[in-house]
C-alpha cells in the first residue's frame with residue numbers, strides 16, 4: 001500500500017496541473033476511443049471530441065461525471081484490463097480542475113497492443 005501511494009505521488013506531483021494533451025489524451029486514445037470514437041460509437045458515446053465527451057463529464061465535478069463513475073466502478077473499459085489507480089486519479093484531477101480540453105484537439109483510436 002505504501003509503495004502504491006508512493007508510485008501515485010511520483011506519477012502526479014500534487015502541485016502539477018493536469019495537461020490534457022500530455023496526460024489525458026493518451027488514456028482515452030488507448031483505452032476508450034476505439035469503442036467510443038469516430039468509427040464505432042457504442043451507446044452513441046464519442047470520446048474523441050470535446051463537445052460529445054462533455055455529455056458524460058461535468059467540469060469540476062468528477063462525482064457527477066458519468067465518465068468518472070464508469071471507470072471508478074470498473075464498468076469501463078469492459079474486460080479484465082481496467083484503468084490503473086494512477087490513470088483514474090489523472091482523470092479525476094483533470095475533471096476537478098475543470099476538464100479543460102483545448103479547442104480543435106480531436107482524438108483518434110490507438111491500439112494498446114502496439115508501440116506508439
Ligand code: HEC
Nearest residue numbers: 031032035036042043045056066067070071076077078083
Ligand atoms: C470494448 C469496447 C469499449 C471500450 C474499450 C470502452 N467502452 Fe464504454 N461502453 C461500451 C459499451 C458496450 C457500453 C454500453 C454498456 C451498457 O450499457 O451495458 C459503454 C458505455 C459507456 C458509458 C455509459 C454511457 C452512458 O450513456 O452513460 C460510459 C460513460 C463509458 N462507456 C465510458 C468509457 C470510458 C471512459 C472508456 C475508457 C476508459 C470506455 N468506455 C471504454 C464499450 C466500451
